[in-house]
Amino acid sequence: MLGSCTFEKAEPMSTECLAPISYSTDIDTIISYRCGGCHGTGSLDGNLTDYTVLKAKVENGIFKTRVFITKDMPQGGPALPEDELSKLKCWMEQGALNN
Secondary structure, three states: OHHHOOOOOOOOOOHHHOOOOOHHHHHHHHHHHHHHHHHOOOOOOOOOOOHHHHHHHHHOOHHHHHHHHOOOOOOOOOOOOHHHHHHHHHHHHOOOOOO
């Protein structure tokens, strides 16, 4: 039974992500400030200031794709600073916890 468990798809946590990142202190602040204008309460594009919605977009890959791969978010605004991108990346690597 345990033979079917593999970690082939798991990415190792980077050394820059050893310090814990807090959703309530770090991530919610970034999302509210940088994304809340378009993705706030009542948004047709998804209220990213709601943890449950953000977590779902992290789990299905949409958030990672839009922020880190296509880099088209925030749309029409300045690119996210490296320190904020790093916090978002580490938070996702740490399991995107609601802490």
